[in-house]
Amino acid sequence: MDDVLILGDMKEGSLDTRTLELVGVGRRLAKERGGDLCVLILGDAPGGGAAEAASYGPAKVYSVAHPLLKGFQPEFWLKALEQVCAQVKPGVFLMSHSYKGMELGPRLACRLGARLTTDCIDLAVDPQDGLLLRTKPVSGGNAISVFKCPGEPQMATVRGKVFEPAAAGEAKGEIVEIAVELDASMARVASLEVVKEEVVALDKADVVVAGGAGLGEEDGFEALEDLRKALSKSFGNVMIGCSRVAVDKGWISSDHQVGLTGTMISPDIYVAVGISGAIQHLVGMVHSKKIIAINTDAGCNMFKVADYGVVEDFEKIIPALVEKLEEL
Amino acid sequence: MKEMRIIVCAKQIPDPEAPLSDVRVDAANKEVIVDAPQVISPFDENALEAALRITEDLGGTITVLSLGKKVSDTVLRKALAAGADELILLQDDAFDKLDSYSVAQALADAIRKIGDYDLILTGRQAGDWDSGQVGLLLGEILGIPSVSLAREISVEDGSVVVKKSTPEGYERVKAALPALVTVSNEVGELRYISRTRMLKMLKGAGSIPSWGAQDLGTAPDALKKMSIVELSSPPDMRRDCQFLEGATPDEVAGKLAAVFKSLQ
Numbered sequence: 001m002d003d004v005l006i007l008g009d010m011k012e013g014s015l016d017t018r019t020l021e022l023v024g025v026g027r028r029l030a031k032e033r034g035g036d037l038c039v040l041i042l043g044d045a046p047g048g049g050a051a052e053a054a055s056y057g058p059a060k061v062y063s064v065a066h067p068l069l070k071g072f073q074p075e076f077w078l079k080a081l082e083q084v085c086a087q088v089k090p091g092v093f094l095m096s097h098s099y100k101g102m103e104l105g106p107r108l109a110c111r112l113g114a115r116l117t118t119d120c121i122d123l124a125v126d127p128q129d130g131l132l133l134r135t136k137p138v139s140g141g142n143a144i145s146v147f148k149c150p151g152e153p154q155m156a157t158v159r160g161k162v163f164e165p166a167a168a169g170e171a172k173g174e175i176v177e178i179a180v181e182l183d184a185s186m187a188r189v190a191s192l193e194v195v196k197e198e199v200v201a202l203d204k205a206d207v208v209v210a211g212g213a214g215l216g217e218e219d220g221f222e223a224l225e226d227l228r229k230a231l232s233k234s235f236g237n238v239m240i241g242c243s244r245v246a247v248d249k250g251w252i253s254s255d256h257q258v259g260l261t262g263t264m265i266s267p268d269i270y271v272a273v274g275i276s277g278a279i280q281h282l283v284g285m286v287h288s289k290k291i292i293a294i295n296t297d298a299g300c301n302m303f304k305v306a307d308y309g310v311v312e313d314f315e316k317i318i319p320a321l322v323e324k325l326e327e328l
Numbered sequence: 329m330k331e332m333r334i335i336v337c338a339k340q341i342p343d344p345e346a347p348l349s350d351v352r353v354d355a356a357n358k359e360v361i362v363d364a365p366q367v368i369s370p371f372d373e374n375a376l377e378a379a380l381r382i383t384e385d386l387g388g389t390i391t392v393l394s395l396g397k398k399v400s401d402t403v404l405r406k407a408l409a410a411g412a413d414e415l416i417l418l419q420d421d422a423f424d425k426l427d428s429y430s431v432a433q434a435l436a437d438a439i440r441k442i443g444d445y446d447l448i449l450t451g452r453q454a455g456d457w458d459s460g461q462v463g464l465l466l467g468e469i470l471g472i473p474s475v476s477l478a479r480e481i482s483v484e485d486g487s488v489v490v491k492k493s494t495p496e497g498y499e500r501v502k503a504a505l506p507a508l509v510t511v512s513n514e515v516g517e518l519r520y521i522s523r524t525r526m527l528k529m530l531k532g533a534g535s536i537p538s539w540g541a542q543d544l545g546t547a548p549d550a551l552k553k554m555s556i557v558e559l560s561s562p563p564d565m566r567r568d569c570q571f572l573e574g575a576t577p578d579e580v581a582g583k584l585a586a587v588f589k590s591l592q
Contacts, residue, residue, distance in 0.1 A: 098495075099494060099495050102460055102476070102477075103464070103476055105461075106428070106460070106461040106464040106465050106468075107464050107465075107467075107468050107474070109429075109461075109465075110429065110432075110464075110465050110468040110469065111468065115427060115428075115429060115552075116428075116461065117459075118458075118459050118460055118461060119458065119459075119460075133557060137458075137562065138360065138456070138457050138458060139351065139360040139362070139456055139457070139458075140344055140455065140456075140458065141562055142348075142351040142353070142360060142362075142561075142562065143351075143353045143360045143559055143560065143561060143562065144559070144560050144561070144562050145358075145556050145558070145559050146556065146557040146558040146559075147554065147555060147556060147557065148555050148557050149427070149555055188473040188503055188504065189473050189474075189475055189501050189502070189503045190501060190502045190503070191499060191500075191501050192489070192500040192501060192502055193499065193500040194494070194497075194499045195497045195498050195499070195500070196496045196497045197496070197497035197498065199495075199496065199497065231588065234588065234589075234592050235592065244370075244513055245517075247513055247514060248370075248374070248513050248516060248517035249516075249517060250516055253514075254479070254493065254512070254513070254514045260458060261371075261452070261453070261512075261513070268591070269588075269591055276345070278344060278345045279344060279346075279348065279351070280344055280455065282348075282565060286565045290591055291567065292584070292587065293569070298571075299347075300347075301347055301348055303569045303571075304348060304565075304566050304567075304569070305565050305566060305567055306567060306569045307567055307568075307569065307570065308569065308570050308571075308572060308584070308587050309569045309570070309571045309572065310571070310572050310580055310584060311571065312577055312580060313577075316577035317577050317580060317581055317584070320577050320578045320580075320581030320582075321581040321584050321585055323581070324578075324581050324582050324584070324585035325585050325588065327585075328585055328588075328589055
């Protein structure tokens with residue numbers, strides 16, 4: 001089969017932007033393969049999402065409804081996906097490199113006897129053999145690799161904000177309901193509690209003031225908080241970020257983490273305080289419009305990607321800066 | 329309750345903290361060359377720390393497995409110095425540049441050879457290829473329950489209870505042992521190891537077991553190499569940094585404040 005199937009995802013009752021990005025790239029791949037684009041929506045009540053997906057003009061939207069698909073218990077989702085793939089036999093299967101995609105991708109690939117490439121930033125069809133060319137940053141972003149594997153389905157998870165979201169199509173896709181057989185005994189991992197925390201949406205920040213190992217201890221974030229408040233008088237949405245090491249040390253919660261395994265951001269201004277600039281961190285913030293680095297080590301990586309640099313102890317500079325900002 | 333037998337899978341990689349200047353792409357041979365010391369992949373260190381805390385509470389043993397073409401026991405002995413009981417190196421030419429599935433397959437063969445285990449811990453992803461697949465594939469191949477992105481792990485009455493990170497907060501889940509858990513950095517960094525302890529472990533301990541594909545019963549033909557069509561350098565990230573200087577911190581702060589003003 002030449003169908004390109006994408007796993008759709010819902011967020012607050014409507015299709016997640018990442019799904020629309022997948023629709024965009026999926027449509028191109030389907031054309032290159034000479035096949036159709038199809039979208040798959042799973043859930044306890046997927047009807048609204050399926051109708052919305054249909055308006056983007058895929059050939060078909062597969063809608064899978066089951067009470068056990070409420071929320072996200074990976075084992076039920078995997079069983080459902082296995083059953084759908086057995087029926088639909090997609091040639092290419094794409095998912096977002098999101099929380100769900102990261103969990104489902106490798107496990108589903110294993111069950112289908114396929115090879116997956118994760119976190120792709122580009123996809124194309126090799127005209128010679130029809131296989132998917134999967135482009136992915138490796139070595140923390142120090143190199144870009146193009147992978148290719150035989151077998152079906154051709155599977156990839158796709159990084160967010162890389163492809164343009166699709167615009168609504170002229171023709172509506174056909175909605176096809178698929179029944180799956182699931183029962184509660186299929187889950188070997190039981191959910192005990194789902195807890196919503198107040199998380200920092202770093203990708204919505206205009207300015208990020210971030211701290212790393214160079215702060216020396218947890219108290220260093222108090223100085224950053226003073227700077228955040230001072231900047232908030234002149235800039236909208238100023239948030240606190242951090243490097244991985246600050247989370248490892250337990251100084252701050254992981255929703256503040258910037259980088260490959262944290263949040264990828266591109267604010268107007270990024271202020272890196274005591275962050276040396278491990279490549280995994282740089283990948284997450286290097287698209288910031290202006291980068292200001294404060295560090296005692298003049299040779300550190302962060303200065304190589306910064307627009308403005310201050311080689312000085314943050315304990316001396318930040319309080320003085322807060323004072324000066326108040327005067328402006 | 330019986331003592332826990334924990335297996336931690338740890339990968340040796342070039343230090344991901346290496347400066348940009350130490351990294352070079354060899355496009356012809358499709359290799360990333362990093363002129364930096366080898367270290368244990370950071371998330372795998374978090375996994376080891378989680379294992380150490382569990383055995384401190386409940387007793388038990390920790391076996392660390394590391395797979396590659398050439399694994400250095402000098403690098404991996406850090407795991408012993410930190411408190412692991414046993415280190416097994418899985419090394420063979422056949423283990424060079426494997427795809428994620430084949431790595432998981434060889435690890436699964438090694439774990440079957442070890443036989444008795446309660447819990448397998450891996451890092452959520454390795455710091456070189458960043459694929460994030462091996463742990464979950466290993467759970468699938470072994471046919472045991474898997475939980476990913478753990479920020480806290482405890483063992484209670486024959487089950488593992490995991491606080492796993494979600495985009496909105498966390499979910500507490502429970503699975504019967506044996507199970508596999510992939511560990512994220514919120515678990516905390518690997519404990520401090522004194523230089524004396526590290527040196528003692530490097531000099532003192534006996535030879536480290538090393539198993540090849542044949543020892544695992546893994547047919548080399550069953551292992552597939554990563555198929556890389558092309559490897560290239562990323563677009564240059566460098567910018568021309570303007571350093572702000574002054575006689576006093578106050579003067580520098582004044583210049584920095586002016587920069588913010590200009591960006592308003």
